[in-house]
Amino acid sequence: MAKEKIAFVCSSCGYDSPKWIGKCPACGEWNTFVEQKLGKKSAVPMAERNVGISLVSITSIKTEDECRIDMGDGELNRVLGGGLVAGSMVLLGGEPGIGKSTLILQTMLRLRGMKVLYVSGEESARQLKLRADRLVREGDVLADVQVACEAMIEKVFSHVEDVCPDVVVIDSIQTMATETVESSPGSVSQIRECAAMILKFAKETNTPVFLIGHINKEGTIAGPKILEHMVDTVLQFEGDRHYMYRIVRAVKNRFGSTAELGIYEMMHDGLRPVENPSELLLSDVNEGDELSGVAVACSIEGARPLLIETQALVSTAAYGTPQRSATGFDIRRLNMLLAVLEKRVGFKLPHRDVYLNIAGGIRVTDPAIDLSVIAAVLSSNVDTGISRDICFAGEVGLSGEVRPVSRIVQRIAEADKLGFRKIIMPHANMGGVDTSKFGIKIVPVRKVEEAIRELFG
Numbered sequence: 001m002a003k004e005k006i007a008f009v010c011s012s013c014g015y016d017s018p019k020w021i022g023k024c025p026a027c028g029e030w031n032t033f034v035e036q037k038l039g040k041k042s043a044v045p046m047a048e049r050n051v052g053i054s055l056v057s058i059t060s061i062k063t064e065d066e067c068r069i070d071m072g073d074g075e076l077n078r079v080l081g082g083g084l085v086a087g088s089m090v091l092l093g094g095e096p097g098i099g100k101s102t103l104i105l106q107t108m109l110r111l112r113g114m115k116v117l118y119v120s121g122e123e124s125a126r127q128l129k130l131r132a133d134r135l136v137r138e139g140d141v142l143a144d145v146q147v148a149c150e151a152m153i154e155k156v157f158s159h160v161e162d163v164c165p166d167v168v169v170i171d172s173i174q175t176m177a178t179e180t181v182e183s184s185p186g187s188v189s190q191i192r193e194c195a196a197m198i199l200k201f202a203k204e205t206n207t208p209v210f211l212i213g214h215i216n217k218e219g220t221i222a223g224p225k226i227l228e229h230m231v232d233t234v235l236q237f238e239g240d241r242h243y244m245y246r247i248v249r250a251v252k253n254r255f256g257s258t259a260e261l262g263i264y265e266m267m268h269d270g271l272r273p274v275e276n277p278s279e280l281l282l283s284d285v286n287e288g289d290e291l292s293g294v295a296v297a298c299s300i301e302g303a304r305p306l307l308i309e310t311q312a313l314v315s316t317a318a319y320g321t322p323q324r325s326a327t328g329f330d331i332r333r334l335n336m337l338l339a340v341l342e343k344r345v346g347f348k349l350p351h352r353d354v355y356l357n358i359a360g361g362i363r364v365t366d367p368a369i370d371l372s373v374i375a376a377v378l379s380s381n382v383d384t385g386i387s388r389d390i391c392f393a394g395e396v397g398l399s400g401e402v403r404p405v406s407r408i409v410q411r412i413a414e415a416d417k418l419g420f421r422k423i424i425m426p427h428a429n430m431g432g433v434d435t436s437k438f439g440i441k442i443v444p445v446r447k448v449e450e451a452i453r454e455l456f457g
């Protein structure tokens with residue numbers, strides 16, 4: 001009798017091997033290989049996954065029929081690249097409890113005139129109904145949302161046949177399982193197989209599908225990375241559960257930019273899109289009571305300028321090794337900026353603890369916030385507040401030079417609009433700026449030292 005076939009699959013990236021190995025050659029993770037019995041043959045052979053049977057000349061392909069569904073939510077539309085593309089598969093990842101189900105359900109409920117199939121492998125129909133009741137307001141015209149509490153993918157497809165939905169939601173992909181694979185739900189081969197079947201369905205019927213996926217502690221979609229490669233769009237839902245803000249970021253998008261960002265506020269009746277995020281991210285401080293260690297950065301996330309607070313606390317190190325900690329900012333970048341301060345300003349690093357925090361639980365990648373980080377650190381160090389009507393934009397280089405940043409005019413305009421009276425920015429950016437257009441005072445600087453002199457004399 002033939003022996004049952006066994007393979008070892010990396011639970012991080014899906015790489016398979018006939019033998020157990022300690023370190024995955026594909027993704028470099030350790031101890032990720034798990035034994036898997038090979039069941040019946042894969043339901044969807046690799047070659048079939050790319051749908052497209054006949055040849056077409058690229059010039060004869062019509063593009064005007066790329067239809068996008070308006071999600072009825074400006075933030076979500078933007079991160080999707082202008083609405084949901086028919087036949088696309090969108091993965092929404094995030095930590096448990098962050099609000100994935102809430103966001104998708106509230107959006108689906110408002111897709112007027114559409115038929116939605118909401119498949120939940122996590123919650124009962126009653127739980128879904130209770131959530132839906134919180135999300136709708138009186139007088140809302142609702143979409144036709146059919147709910148299926150189901151975890152077998154074959155049954156899901158039979159519901160699809162009954163409902164003929166315009167949009168399908170799978171909450172979550174980790175709970176789905178197919179009969180064709182023997183391993184338990186949530187395992188790499190189950191996720192891979194189910195996702196492949198759903199993808200095939202989406203492409204063949206041109207039906208858009210939302211997959212909800214959990215993220216593990218390391219911030220990757222739990223289970224296989226392979227899922228991220230299969231889908232058209234990966235949206236990441238982030239934010240601290242203790243803050244009210246939630247951010248949806250496109251980390252991959254075949255149909256739009258990945259620089260986009262959607263910001264929401266969690267309310268008792270669901271997620272409210274935040275149209276003017278700067279106002280939300282700046283703490284309410286009365287004029288005059290300026291705090292030391294706080295500086296406002298004029299950053300750009302996606303297409304939008306965002307004024308955010310950088311907060312620093314510098315204190316005498318209690319123990320031998322000084323502490324360095326950063327929330328929402330790259331710790332290596334912080335260390336680099338501190339080294340620049342040491343060299344340029346004579347900041348005595350070895351005896352100081354430095355904590356840095358970006359307000360609102362936001363993670364910033366825009367290098368233009370360097371200058372504000374430096375200002376916040378120095379402000380805390382000398383225990384002198386920075387006036388609340390000053391903001392900063394500028395990248396800082398290794399020799400303390402303030403380097404130009406992108407889209408400076410947009411940044412200045414936003415700071416001006418929000419009532420800031422002074423912006424300290426790179427001299428190298430002055431070329432394209434018509435200063436007479438703005439009420440805000442523009443202070444160009446070439447070096448970190450100049451910015452410091454401007455602030456603290």
Ligand code: TYD
Pocket residue numbers: 094095096097098099100101102103131134135266267268269270271
């Ligand atoms: P949920 O969408 O269930 O998270 P996920 O699907 O990502 O696991 O949302 C979970 C949290 O959101 C839960 O702690 C309660 C909170 N919440 C609100 O604050 N307001 C609301 O209107 C809803 C529906 C949930």
Ligand code: MG
Pocket residue numbers: 100101102122171
């Ligand atoms: Mg959920």
